[in-house]
Amino acid sequence: MKLEMTGIQKSFNQxxxxxxTDLTLEHGxxxxxxxxxxxxxxxxxxxxxxxxxxxxGEIRADGQCIYSAAKRIDIPxxxxxxxxxxxxxxxWPHMTVYENVAFGLKAGKQKSDLRQKVNEALGMxxxxxxxxxYPHQLSGGQQQRVAFARAVAVRxxxxxxxxxxxxxxxxxxEEMRIEMMSLVRDMGLTALYVTHDQIEAMSMSDEIxxxxxxxxxxxxxxxxxxxxPSDPYVASFIGKSNWLTPxxxxxxxxHVTWNKTGHDDLCYPGTVLSVxxxxxxxxxxxxxxxxxxxxxxxxxxxxVGERVQLYVAPERICRMDGYDHPSMKQNxxxxxxx
Ligand SMILES: Nc1ncnc2c1ncn2[C@@H]1O[C@H](COP(=O)(O)OP(=O)(O)OP(=O)(O)O)[C@@H](O)[C@H]1O
Numbered sequence: 001m002k003l004e005m006t007g008i009q010k011s012f013n014q015x016x017x018x019x020x021t022d023l024t025l026e027h028g029x030x031x032x033x034x035x036x037x038x039x040x041x042x043x044x045x046x047x048x049x050x051x052x053x054x055x056x057g058e059i060r061a062d063g064q065c066i067y068s069a070a071k072r073i074d075i076p077x078x079x080x081x082x083x084x085x086x087x088x089x090x091x092w093p094h095m096t097v098y099e100n101v102a103f104g105l106k107a108g109k110q111k112s113d114l115r116q117k118v119n120e121a122l123g124m125x126x127x128x129x130x131x132x133x134y135p136h137q138l139s140g141g142q143q144q145r146v147a148f149a150r151a152v153a154v155r156x157x158x159x160x161x162x163x164x165x166x167x168x169x170x171x172x173x174e175e176m177r178i179e180m181m182s183l184v185r186d187m188g189l190t191a192l193y194v195t196h197d198q199i200e201a202m203s204m205s206d207e208i209x210x211x212x213x214x215x216x217x218x219x220x221x222x223x224x225x226x227x228x229p230s231d232p233y234v235a236s237f238i239g240k241s242n243w244l245t246p247x248x249x250x251x252x253x254x255h256v257t258w259n260k261t262g263h264d265d266l267c268y269p270g271t272v273l274s275v276x277x278x279x280x281x282x283x284x285x286x287x288x289x290x291x292x293x294x295x296x297x298x299x300x301x302x303x304v305g306e307r308v309q310l311y312v313a314p315e316r317i318c319r320m321d322g323y324d325h326p327s328m329k330q331n332x333x334x335x336x337x338x
Contacts, residue, residue, distance in 0.1 A: 001157030008057030035211035050077035083151030098131035121153035242294035255316035256296040265311040
């Protein structure tokens with residue numbers, strides 16, 4: 001299912017939670033809303049689900065209007081052909097695993113072959129044999145699998161995830177991340193996933209939508225978001241960034257070299273602050289002169305306090321709004337610690 005949102009916005013008690021926003025979720029793509037707490041991710045997801053009413057704008061599913069403030073169209077949640085998985089699993093505590101999964105099918109009136117559909121969904125998440133257990137008799141990972149089975153059993157056109165793994169421990173979170181992503185892809189579902197975890201976003205998504213303060217800053221593939229951030233906030237939020245001019249030009253640690261490699265390379269002096277072995281190489285933090293602290297990688301151990309020269313090839317510099325030229329580094333005025 002393709003979902004298109006145009007001009008949707010929402011305020012709570014006159015305080016904007018989401019500024020006017022356009023967003024398209026392409027059919028079969030895994031899109032992640034990434035941003036800090038309170039930036040409007042959940043509000044956007046809930047409006048898509050029909051759980052929150054936008055103040056303005058329109059939402060279309062496969063070209064058909066499912067919400068329009070102007071035309072007074074508001075298709076209810078259960079008719080929007082979507083599945084949802086939440087952080088707290090939202091399972092019915094008094095129902096067994098079987099009943100929890102069957103509940104969505106019954107509510108959606110998909111009653112034919114009920115047992116087969118439930119078994120199929122439980123098979124997908126490897127929970128056969130646990131049909132008669134209650135949620136409290138399951139681990140966190142198993143509970144989330146039931147929630148996922150319940151969401152996909154109805155064969156929705158789109159699946160919405162709101163921080164579904166944040167209640168799980170780190171190891172299980174990684175395991176479930178791979179499992180959920182594979183299942184969504186195998187089923188060819190369109191997915192919208194809300195998280196504030198960059199690693200989750202980078203490892204699961206076809207598209208990442210970075211949000212801040214109720215607006216979308218950038219939408220793109222993980223590769224684009226990392227290599228060509230359009231905004232300083234995006235650059236700082238995802239991966240490590242070394243600033244050549246505050247808020248304007250940045251270089252990633254893997255593009256900083258210790259020896260001059262080309263005649264155009266720019267040279268920056270600094271002092272080693274810390275050295276950590278990160279497997280086959282060292283992550284070195286360097287206090288740069290007038291440029292704050294940079295991170296770079298090196299193949300051999302350095303000494304703390306050692307004076308160094310770091311080099312950057314101009315084509316490796318990522319430029320954002322207001323950027324002028326690498327020669328700006330000569331300018332005292334830009335020598336602000338970031
Ligand atoms: N029902 C509500 N009533 C009043 N304010 C709300 C309501 N829901 C959300 N907000 C406010 O809207 C803003 C956006 O909230 P939202 O839950 O969408 O953010 P989020 O990015 O999902 O954050 P988190 O990662 O913490 O869940 C916040 O300032 C929040 O306090």
